[in-house]
Every structure is written in structure tokens, then in C-alpha cells.
Amino acid sequence: MNRAAVIGGGIAGLTAAWELARSGQQVDIYEAGDRLGGAISPVSLAGVQVDAGAEAFATRTPAVRDFLRDLGLDEQVVSPNPLGAWLQLPDQAAPMPSTGVLGVPGNPSADDVIAILGAEEAARAAQDLEAPMTWSQAHNPALGEVVADRMGPAVVERLVAPITSGVHSADPYDLAISSAHPQLYQTMLTQGSLARAVTALRAAAPAGSAVQSLHGGMNTLISTLESQLRRFGASIHLNTEIHELSSLQADAVIVATEGRQIHRLIGTSPKAAPAGQRPDQGQSAGVALVTLLVHAPQLDACPRGTGMLVAPTVSHIRAKAMTHISAKWEWVARALENQLGPSHHLLRLSFGRITDTDGSLGFTSADNALLNAAIADLPALTGLAVNREQLLDHTVVRWQTGLPGGSTQQRSDAQQVRELLSARQSAAGPGIAVTGAWFAGTGLAQVIPDARRAAQQVLSR
Numbered sequence: 001m002n003r004a005a006v007i008g009g010g011i012a013g014l015t016a017a018w019e020l021a022r023s024g025q026q027v028d029i030y031e032a033g034d035r036l037g038g039a040i041s042p043v044s045l046a047g048v049q050v051d052a053g054a055e056a057f058a059t060r061t062p063a064v065r066d067f068l069r070d071l072g073l074d075e076q077v078v079s080p081n082p083l084g085a086w087l088q089l090p091d092q093a094a095p096m097p098s099t100g101v102l103g104v105p106g107n108p109s110a111d112d113v114i115a116i117l118g119a120e121e122a123a124r125a126a127q128d129l130e131a132p133m134t135w136s137q138a139h140n141p142a143l144g145e146v147v148a149d150r151m152g153p154a155v156v157e158r159l160v161a162p163i164t165s166g167v168h169s170a171d172p173y174d175l176a177i178s179s180a181h182p183q184l185y186q187t188m189l190t191q192g193s194l195a196r197a198v199t200a201l202r203a204a205a206p207a208g209s210a211v212q213s214l215h216g217g218m219n220t221l222i223s224t225l226e227s228q229l230r231r232f233g234a235s236i237h238l239n240t241e242i243h244e245l246s247s248l249q250a251d252a253v254i255v256a257t258e259g260r261q262i263h264r265l266i267g268t269s270p271k272a273a274p275a276g277q278r279p280d281q282g283q284s285a286g287v288a289l290v291t292l293l294v295h296a297p298q299l300d301a302c303p304r305g306t307g308m309l310v311a312p313t314v315s316h317i318r319a320k321a322m323t324h325i326s327a328k329w330e331w332v333a334r335a336l337e338n339q340l341g342p343s344h345h346l347l348r349l350s351f352g353r354i355t356d357t358d359g360s361l362g363f364t365s366a367d368n369a370l371l372n373a374a375i376a377d378l379p380a381l382t383g384l385a386v387n388r389e390q391l392l393d394h395t396v397v398r399w400q401t402g403l404p405g406g407s408t409q410q411r412s413d414a415q416q417v418r419e420l421l422s423a424r425q426s427a428a429g430p431g432i433a434v435t436g437a438w439f440a441g442t443g444l445a446q447v448i449p450d451a452r453r454a455a456q457q458v459l460s461r
């Protein structure tokens with residue numbers, strides 16, 4: 001039996017540790033914080049436990065479903081209410097077009113796209129279907145650059161930016177297309193059109209909803225991994241920040257932390273940003289999430305579907321997104337009803353954009369300021385008069401890790417680290433592999449398969 005050390009007890013580290021442990025390795029997991037899970041964690045309001053961080057996984061590939069099946073969690077997979085989310089623009093609120101990927105429309109002439117873009121901008125977007133393809137393999141562009149070129153800047157502003165900002169905490173002009181969606185660029189080159197690429201990717205994705213979760217929330221995945229790891233004999237060391245790899249007694253090491261720590265641990269330094277590009281900070285500016293429990297019969301009809309993504313150009317709302325948690329997940333609505341009775345709702349508002357300037361609400365704001373802003377935003381976000389008297393409970397949670405930004409600069413930095421590491425590996429020293437959102441891109445659909453590959457790489461040595 002070999003001894004392996006895994007640094008970082010987020011989903012990447014736990015997934016890699018699980019692969020190693022089930023193959024018979026003696027695994028030590030070192031986590032700096034006082035709990036496992038990283039950006040996946042539970043929070044409780046009035047006795048109902050929901051996710052405080054990541055709450056779902058993308059189904060565009062079977063990677064997460066396969067992992068859940070291997071863990072015996074297949075039966076607990078749940079799909080969201082098919083109502084879908086809405087978009088808030090400066091001049092209107094409208095349901096998100098149904099044929100898109102990352103907001104990029106598969107059919108620029110669809111009625112729900114024209115409703116948001118207007119006929120003129122929709123016609124500009126449709127030019128993508130005819131225009132010659134000028135992008136190539138040689139480029140490593142940002143998502144916003146490609147969409148603006150193929151379909152026009154209005155598509156970026158009104159359809160793409162609300163999603164990249166609300167979901168990835170990234171500016172579309174700074175988010176590498178490869179990080180936002182690993183297949184989108186290549187499929188566009190093959191199809192000769194961005195819209196046709198979107199349609200092809202949607203057709204190739206497994207049938208059903210674009211995201212899924214687990215009954216009880218994604219935090220169920222962490223508690224399951226923890227108990228299976230303990231059963232395999234893995235040792236879990238909480239409150240143990242690793243500063244030096246040389247301090248570890250191990251034949252193999254997997255580093256599953258975020259950018260800054262990775263550079264420090266493996267002795268590399270961030271690549272200098274090319275002139276004119278924002279340097280990668282190795283850490284996101286962070287987000288603050290305010291979850292509200294309200295008694296509000298007026299929300300029973302789910303006025304904004306499963307939630308709302310707010311375009312960065314909207315000035316009258318301070319939140320960048322709202323998830324109507326109890327409208328999105330049936331198990332949450334049931335738990336609320338059983339615990340508290342009818343017409344109770346959970347809503348989660350997120351604050352903090354990558355493009356924020358000083359004075360904006362976000363990661364560093366005080367709890368009270370965030371709560372006040374969340375309550376003040378509710379009427380505009382739901383289209384209904386919901387007020388402070390209806391508030392029964394609330395929590396404020398802040399996140400700075402798990403959202404590495406995914407800029408082209410960050411992606412090439414991560415790639416360079418992996419190349420350096422593979423050049424450095426010698427047959428004699430301990431095998432070192434790196435994984436996590438900083439390498440794989442934000443989101444469980446990218447992080448989980450990457451972590452499994454990292455573990456296989458270590459096992460194959």
C-alpha cells in the first residue's frame with residue numbers, strides 16, 4: 001500500500017482522495033478550515049437545511065452523474081422545477097430564452113430572443129449563421145470577444161453578461177471561452193457558426209434539465225464522501241493548513257487548493273499579465289450571499305420562475321442574482337411546508353461583481369448592509385411587494401474561493417503550472433498532481449472529472 005497526501009478538502013480534493021482510497025492507497029487529507037466541502041456547504045434557516053454555496057451541477061456531460069452513481073447517490077438526484085429563470089434588464093424582466101448556452105442563443109430569431117434583443121439586434125445576431133468564420137485554433141479568446149464578433153455586443157450585454165456575472169462571477173470580456181464551456185469554441189469552429197454550435201451542444205447533451213442536484217442539497221455529496229473515505233480508512237486532518245510539501249510523508253501528493261496556494265506550495269510564480277490585461281489575483285474578489293426566509297403568499301405563484309439573473313447594466317437593483325430556492329427545488333418547498341406550514345419561501349440573493357468598484361455591495365460589506373439591500377431589492381426582483389415584516393429568518397454567507405474567475409490570463413497561468421510540473425516530475429521523487437477549479441474551471445461538471453483524472457494520473461505512476 002502506498003501513502004498519498006491530498007491538500008485541500010473541497011470537492012476536488014475529496015473526489016481525488018476517494019479515487020485513491022478506493023484503490024487501496026493510504027490517504028491523508030489536509031484541510032485548512034474546520035470542515036470539509038470548500039464551496040459546498042450547508043446552511044440552516046428555521047430548521048431547514050439548504051446549500052450555502054454550490055447548489056447544483058451541470059448535466060451537459062455525464063461526468064457528475066457517473067460519479068454520483070459510483071457513490072451510490074443516483075437515487076437522490078433531483079431536477080429543478082422546469083419553470084426556468086428570468087433575466088432582469090434595465091428596461092424589462094423576461095424569461096431567459098430557452099435555446100441558449102451561457103446566454104448565447106441557438107436560434108437568434110426565436111420570439112423569446114427577439115423579446116430581449118429587439119428585432120434589429122436579433123437580426124444582427126442571426127448574421128452569425130452566414131458570416132465567414134475568422135476565428136481559429138490559434139486563438140484563445142474571451143467568451144465576450146467571440147460573441148460580440150459573431151452576434152453583436154448587444155447579445156453580450158443583454159444575454160451573456162447576466163449569466164457570466166451571476167454564475168461565474170466573471171466579466172464576459174475577461175472569461176476565457178474554454179473556461180466558460182470547454183466544448184463551445186471547438187464546436188463553433190467545426191460548425192462554422194456560434195448559433196449552430198449552441199444548437200449542436202444542446203442536442204448532444206443528455207435529455208432533461210441543464211442542471212440537477214441532490215435531495216437535501218449538494219452538501220449531501222460532501223457528507224457521503226466523508227463517510228465513504230472514513231470507511232476506506234482515509235485520515236482527515238481539519239484545521240491543518242499545509243505550507244510546505246516537504247513536510248508531508250507521502251509517495252504521492254495531490255494539491256487541490258486555489259491559485260495563490262498552488263503557486264506557494266509547488267514553488268511557481270504567477271505568469272505576468274500581458275500588457276493591457278488585468279493581472280490574475282489568484283483569488284476572486286468574492287461574493288456575499290443573503291438567504292431570506294419569508295412568509296409571503298404572493299410568491300406562491302413563483303413570479304420569476306426559479307430566479308433572476310440581473311444584467312450588470314441594471315442600476316436600480318444591487319443584487320446580481322436571486323435564486324427562488326423553494327420554487328426551484330421541490331424538496332425544499334416540501335421541507336418548508338412540513339416545518340412551517342404553507343406560503344413560506346426561501347430566496348437567495350448574491351452580491352459582488354468582478355467589475356465592482358469601491359463602495360459597491362459585496363464580499364467585504366457588513367451583514368446589515370447586505371440584509372437591507374436584499375430586502376430593498378425584493379420588490380424589484382419579484383415584481384411584487386414583499387417587505388421586511390414578512391422576514392422570518394436570514395443568513396449571510398461569504399465566499400472567496402471556488403470561483404477562480406477563469407480569465408484567459410488565469411487559464412494560461414494554470415496551463416503553465418501543469419506543464420512545468422510534468423516537466424519536473426522525476427521517477428525518483430513523489431508524484432505531484434494538481435487539480436481543482438483553478439485548473440479545471442468553475443463548476444462541479446469540470447472539477448469532478450478533472451480530480452478523478454488527477455487521481456488516476458497518480459495511480460498510474
Ligand SMILES: Cc1cc2nc3c(=O)[nH]c(=O)nc-3n(C[C@H](O)[C@H](O)[C@H](O)COP(=O)(O)OP(=O)(O)OC[C@H]3O[C@@H](n4cnc5c(N)ncnc54)[C@H](O)[C@@H]3O)c2cc1C
Nearest residue numbers: 008010011012032038039054055056242401436437443444
Ligand atoms: C457561492 C458559490 C456558488 C456556486 N454554485 C455552483 C453551482 O451551483 N454549481 C456548480 O457546478 N458550481 C458552483 N460553484 C462553483 C463550485 O462550487 C466550485 O467550482 C467548486 O466547489 C470548487 O471546488 P475546489 O475543491 O476546486 O475548491 P474549494 O471548494 O475552494 O476547496 C479548496 C479547499 O482547499 C482548502 N485549502 C486551501 N489552501 C490550503 C492549504 N494550504 N492547506 C490545506 N487546505 C487548503 C480550502 O480551505 C478549501 O476548503 C459555486 C461556487 C460558489 C463560491
